[in-house]
Every structure is written in C-alpha cells, then in structure tokens.
Amino acid sequence: MKPIRDMATQTAWRIIRTIFLAGLAFIILQPLLFMVSASIRPVAQLYAPGVVWIPRSVTADNYLSAMQKLKMLEPVFRNNSVVNTFLLDLVSALFQVFTTALAGYGFARFRFRGRSLLFGIVIMSMIVPTSSIIVPSYLSLRYFDFFGLGRLAGLLLGKPILVSLVDQPLAFYLPAILGMGIRSGLCIFIFRQFFRGMPRELEDAASIDGAGSYGTFFRVFVPNAAPALLTTLVFSIVWYWNDYYFSAMYFPRFLTVSLALAGFESVLWTDLSTRDPYMLSTMLQTGSLLSILPLLALYLVIQRRFTESIERTGIVG
Amino acid sequence: MPGKPMSYERRRRWNGYLFVAPWLVGALFFFLIPLGQSILYSISELKLAPGGVDIKIVGFERYRYFFLEDIDGTTLLRDSLQEVGLQTLYVTILSVVVAVILNQRFRGRLFMRAVFFLPVIVTSGLVMSILRGDTTVQALVMEGGKTSTLVQSFQLQALLQQVLPMEILTRITGIVNNIFDFTWMSGVQILVLLAGLQTIPGTLKEAARIDGASGWEYFSFVTLPLLSPVLLLTVIYSVIDGLSDFGNDYQQKILLQATQSLNYSYSSALATIYLVVVLASVGLLFFLSRRLVFYMVD
Numbered sequence: 001m002k003p004i005r006d007m008a009t010q011t012a013w014r015i016i017r018t019i020f021l022a023g024l025a026f027i028i029l030q031p032l033l034f035m036v037s038a039s040i041r042p043v044a045q046l047y048a049p050g051v052v053w054i055p056r057s058v059t060a061d062n063y064l065s066a067m068q069k070l071k072m073l074e075p076v077f078r079n080n081s082v083v084n085t086f087l088l089d090l091v092s093a094l095f096q097v098f099t100t101a102l103a104g105y106g107f108a109r110f111r112f113r114g115r116s117l118l119f120g121i122v123i124m125s126m127i128v129p130t131s132s133i134i135v136p137s138y139l140s141l142r143y144f145d146f147f148g149l150g151r152l153a154g155l156l157l158g159k160p161i162l163v164s165l166v167d168q169p170l171a172f173y174l175p176a177i178l179g180m181g182i183r184s185g186l187c188i189f190i191f192r193q194f195f196r197g198m199p200r201e202l203e204d205a206a207s208i209d210g211a212g213s214y215g216t217f218f219r220v221f222v223p224n225a226a227p228a229l230l231t232t233l234v235f236s237i238v239w240y241w242n243d244y245y246f247s248a249m250y251f252p253r254f255l256t257v258s259l260a261l262a263g264f265e266s267v268l269w270t271d272l273s274t275r276d277p278y279m280l281s282t283m284l285q286t287g288s289l290l291s292i293l294p295l296l297a298l299y300l301v302i303q304r305r306f307t308e309s310i311e312r313t314g315i316v317g
Numbered sequence: 318m319p320g321k322p323m324s325y326e327r328r329r330r331w332n333g334y335l336f337v338a339p340w341l342v343g344a345l346f347f348f349l350i351p352l353g354q355s356i357l358y359s360i361s362e363l364k365l366a367p368g369g370v371d372i373k374i375v376g377f378e379r380y381r382y383f384f385l386e387d388i389d390g391t392t393l394l395r396d397s398l399q400e401v402g403l404q405t406l407y408v409t410i411l412s413v414v415v416a417v418i419l420n421q422r423f424r425g426r427l428f429m430r431a432v433f434f435l436p437v438i439v440t441s442g443l444v445m446s447i448l449r450g451d452t453t454v455q456a457l458v459m460e461g462g463k464t465s466t467l468v469q470s471f472q473l474q475a476l477l478q479q480v481l482p483m484e485i486l487t488r489i490t491g492i493v494n495n496i497f498d499f500t501w502m503s504g505v506q507i508l509v510l511l512a513g514l515q516t517i518p519g520t521l522k523e524a525a526r527i528d529g530a531s532g533w534e535y536f537s538f539v540t541l542p543l544l545s546p547v548l549l550l551t552v553i554y555s556v557i558d559g560l561s562d563f564g565n566d567y568q569q570k571i572l573l574q575a576t577q578s579l580n581y582s583y584s585s586a587l588a589t590i591y592l593v594v595v596l597a598s599v600g601l602l603f604f605l606s607r608r609l610v611f612y613m614v615d
Contacts, residue, residue, distance in 0.1 A: 296438070
C-alpha cells in the first residue's frame with residue numbers, strides 16, 4: 001500500500017464521517033433545539049421573518065400557561081399531573097427493578113426443574129405484543145378478584161369479592177411488583193445476563209460465612225450489580241414516564257403527564273385565547289418540552305455513568 | 318460424604334423457586350391466563366356480565382372471516398409486516414454504521430455519543446409526532462412561514478427520474494423522507510452495538526493491519542462476524558419494537574375493534590393471529606441466524 005494513497009483515503013474518510021455524523025446529529029438536535037427556542041419566545045415571533053433560532057426577546061408566559069393547561073400546577077396533589085406521574089413512575093420502576101432483579105438472579109444462579117421452560121416464558125412475554133392480551137388484562141384489573149381468591153370466596157358467600165383497580169395507581173404497581181410491568185421481560189433478561197457473568201466464588205464464600213440465599217443476594221450480589229441496577233432503573237423510569245397506552249386504558253380520570261399531553265390539543269382548541277394556530281403551535285412545543293424535561297434532566301445527570309453501565313451489563317457478552 | 322452436598326443442592330433448588338416466585342405469580346395472572354383467555358375469547362360469543370364476561374364457545378368463525386372475507390385486515394397485516402421488515406433493515410444498517418464510527422477515535426466523540434443516545438429517552442409517540450412536526454396545527458403554520466424541511470428533494474427527484482426506474486426511485490425517496498424516523502428509532506440499537514464493539518479486543522486490529530488487511534476487509538472479516546451475536550440481538554429488538562408499536566396500522570385495528578366497535582371477540586381473534594405471526598417471525602429469525610451468527614468459543 002502506498003502511504004500517500006493511504007493518507008488520501010484516510011482524509012476522505014474523515015471528511016465523509018464528519019459530514020455523516022453532523023447530518024444525523026442535526027436530525028436529532030434540530031427539533032429539540034427548536035422546541036427550546038420556540039418555547040421561550042413570544043408567540044408573535046414564531047416564524048417571524050428574521051427570527052430562526054435566537055428570539056429577539058425571551059418570555060416565561062408560554063411555560064406558565066402550558067403548565068396550567070397541563071394541570072401541572074394544581075394545588076390538590078391527586079389532580080396534579082406531575083405529582084401523579086412522578087409517584088406512579090418511581091414506585092412502579094422501583095418495584096419492577098426489585099422483582100426482576102430477584103427473578104434474573106434466580107434464573108442465573110440456580111438450577112431447578114423447569115428453569116428453561118420458565119425462562120422461555122420470560123422470552124415469550126417480551127415477544128408477545130401487548131395488544132394480544134389487552135382485553136383480558138384490562139378485565140382482570142377492572143374486576144380484580146385477588147388472584148382467584150375473591151371468586152373462591154364467592155362460592156361460600158354467594159357473591160364474589162371483586163374490586164375495580166381502574167383509576168387506582170395499584171393498576172400499575174401490582175403488575176410491576178409481580179414482574180409483569182412495562183417490558184419487565186427485558187429487565188429480567190438484562191439481570192440474568194449480568195448475574196451469570198459474576199464469579200461462582202462469591203456465592204461459595206458467602207455460603208461458608210453462613211449467609212443464606214437471600215443474604216448472599218442482598219449483601220454480596222446487589223452491591224456489585226450497580227451497572228445492571230442503574231440500566232434497568234433508568235429504562236424503567238423512561239418507559240413508565242412515556243407510557244400512554246396503559247395509562248389511557250387504566251386511568252380514565254387519574255391524570256398523568258402523557259395523558260394530559262394527549263388531550264392538550266383539544267384543550268387548546270376549546271379555549272378561545274389559545275385558538276390561534278401560532279399560539280397552538282407554541283403551546284404544543286412548550287408542552288412537549290415540559291413533558292420530557294424531567295427525563296432530559298435525568299439524562300444529563302447520569303449520561304456518562306449510564307452509557308458506561310450499559311457497556312458493563314453484559315447484555316452483549 | 319454423599320448426604321451433605323445433596324441437601325445443599327436441594328436447598329439451592331428450592332431457593333431458585335423462591336427467587337422467581339413473585340415473577341411466576343405475575344406471569345401466571347398477568348400473562349399466561351390473559352393469553353389463554355384471549356384465545357378463548359376469539360372463538361366465543363362474549364356478553365358483558367356483572368363481574369366479568371359470559372362466554373359461549375362458537376368456533377373458528379372469526380378466523381375464517383379474517384382470512385377469506387376481511388380484505389382490509391389481511392392487507393393491513395401484510396403491509397405492517399412489510400413495513401417492519403424494511404424498517405428493521407434500514408435501522409440495522411444505520412445503527413451499525415453509526416456505532417462503528419462512534420467507536421473510532423475523533424474529537425468530540427463523547428459529545429456525539431451523548432447526542433445519539435438521546436432518542437433512547439424520548440420514546441413517547443406523542444412527543445415524537447410533535448418533534449417530527451406532523452400535527453395538524455404545525456402543518457397549518459408551516460404552510461405560511463418558513464419550512465424546516467430537511468431535504469428539498471423535488472428537483473433531485475425529477476433529475477433521477479430520467480435515469481432510475483420508478484420503483485427504485487420511490488424506495489430511495491422513501492428512505493430519505495424517513496431518515497428522521499430511522500435515526501430516532503436507532504438509539505437502543507446503537508447503544509447495544511457500541512457496547513458490543515468495545516468487547517472486540519484491539520489486538521485484532523493490529524494483527525489485521527500487519528497481515529495487510531484494508532479497513533473494509535477488517536470490517537467485513539473481523540468486526541462483522543464478531544459482532545454478529547449482538548447484531549442478532551439488535552435485529553430482534555428492532556423487529557419486536559416495530560411489531561409491538563401501537564402506532565402500526567394492524568395494532569390500531571386491534572385496538573379499534575376492542576374500544577370502538579366493542580367487538581372483543583374479533584379483536585381477540587385479530588390479536589391471536591398477530592401473536593402467531595410475531596412468534597413465527599422471531600422464530601424464523603433465530604432459525605436463519607444459526608448459520609450467520611458466529612460465536613467465539615473460549
């Protein structure tokens with residue numbers, strides 16, 4: 001290979017690479033930056049000639065108005081979409097991580113009869129589209145029978161004990177704590193891969209020191225599982241935060257941020273003061289930005305550690 | 318000592334059940350039973366009754382109707398599958414290229430990584446449609462003012478029309494118009510592929526260079542085979558992601574049948590058909606990949 005040609009191809013590659021990456025990065029950043037820019041400018045400056053990115057003046061009115069309309073400022077906590085979503089999201093995500101960590105550990109470190117069959121069910125639960133079980137799932141929480149006990153009691157009492165979990169956060173917590181929340185299967189998979197890669201000696205040493213299975217898990221494995229815990233927790237928080245379909249199904253009245261955002265446009269149309277298309281567009285941009293702001297903040301804080309964690313969870317190995 | 322290890326092993330076996338027990342309860346009540354019920358609903362007459370539904374089995378009428386009469390349904394299914402297939406192909410190619418580049422050393426690499434992982438956190442369909450700018454209001458406003466369309470492809474299209482056959486051309490412009498979606502869909506795949514690339518030891522690159530391999534040869538004979546298990550993972554992820562996307566037309570039909578037509582039975586039948594199709598396609602992927610995936614055995 002001639003060195004000069006080599007250098008030429010390298011330079012060419014470098015240029016192509018830069019253009020390619022810059023183009024794609026633009027595709028990702030442009031709408032987000034435009035969102036920021038549109039949300040802080042007065043409505044009159046949206047698409048005003050001469051204003052593309054940097055507005056002539058800055059205002060917080062859009063934020064105030066959007067937050068009011070998205071019910072983010074309600075003083076009663078149960079009606080406040082942000083409070084609802086934070087609580088729902090964090091509790092569900094923590095429950096989900098807890099149970100899937102247990103299950104992942106069980107699948108990774110113990111031999112028991114039916115293990116591959118059960119793990120097959122985990123894989124199945126990842127593959128089966130939610131829509132194929134959506135009707136019975138809804139009915140099982142609409143007429144919750146305490147896992148059959150309510151109907152059993154019905155045989156004695158003559159009337160089954162059924163509770164509706166619709167509009168109750170429990171409709172999210174219950175599947176999450178039982179490892180069947182949003183994409184729980186993927187979490188179990190990640191934990192299993194991670195725990196499988198840890199050395200056997202850890203267990204033996206703990207066992208010799210007199211720790212039981214749970215002691216070994218909580219005192220030896222969990223403290224060493226930070227990358228897997230962080231990865232699944234962040235993913236779970238993101239999935240629960242962005243969820244719309246389950247929320248729409250189980251929460252006709254209980255308001256979350258994604259539900260408020262879904263109804264945002266019609267709220268804007270019915271309000272005379274925001275009926276103007278420019279106003280609407282600004283409001284939509286501001287509202288969307290508000291709805292992903294917590295996630296963006298989370299991402300900024302943990303970005304470095306998160307990407308390192310994914311590389312170390314062994315999803316890959 | 319034959320007695321003692323046995324009991325230790327047995328204890329461990331029971332402990333295994335203990336660890337998976339909470340999940341097992343969930344799997345039973347929130348997955349397996351609903352799955353069975355869904356299939357049962359699809360062959361039954363349903364009546365809403367206090368405390369649930371009344372079921373009377375009527376047979377496979379709905380499946381017959383779907384395959385022989387519901388032209389709309391079969392077309393939607395075929396189109397959705399085709400779309401997911403193509404989408405997976407493009408997303409995979411794009412994410413491999415991006416991951417390989419992000420794995421190289423250049424200035425601003427960390428920043429670029431942070432940018433390309435951003436789509437991982439914006440998975441909300443609603444926010445996406447606003448980012449994409451295709452809500453009605455935005456279209457209304459755009460018409461008058463400045464458009465921020467990325468590719469003004471009309472002139473180019475007219476030029477290409479003279480050299481390329483129409484079918485290829487529409488496909489190309491389709492890709493260009495969808496590049497936004499593909500980039501936004503590739504977050505997780507890029508992340509996982511990059512993680513995979515980092516497990517490939519750097520010594521291999523040295524060895525290949527000494528043997529006189531070009532960059533392209535290194536990529537196709539070393540990187541790609543070593544990456545293939547991860548690649549399979551990302552392909553399957555993309556397929557599942559595409560098929561379980563509530564936005565796709567077939568899923569919309571399933572949901573509409575349940576929520577608007579209140580025809581739970583037909584919705585369940587549609588869902589069961591979909592389930593079989595999804596399982597079959599993932600199974601097929603695994604089967605096809607057996608020859609293509611290379612596992613480094615240590």
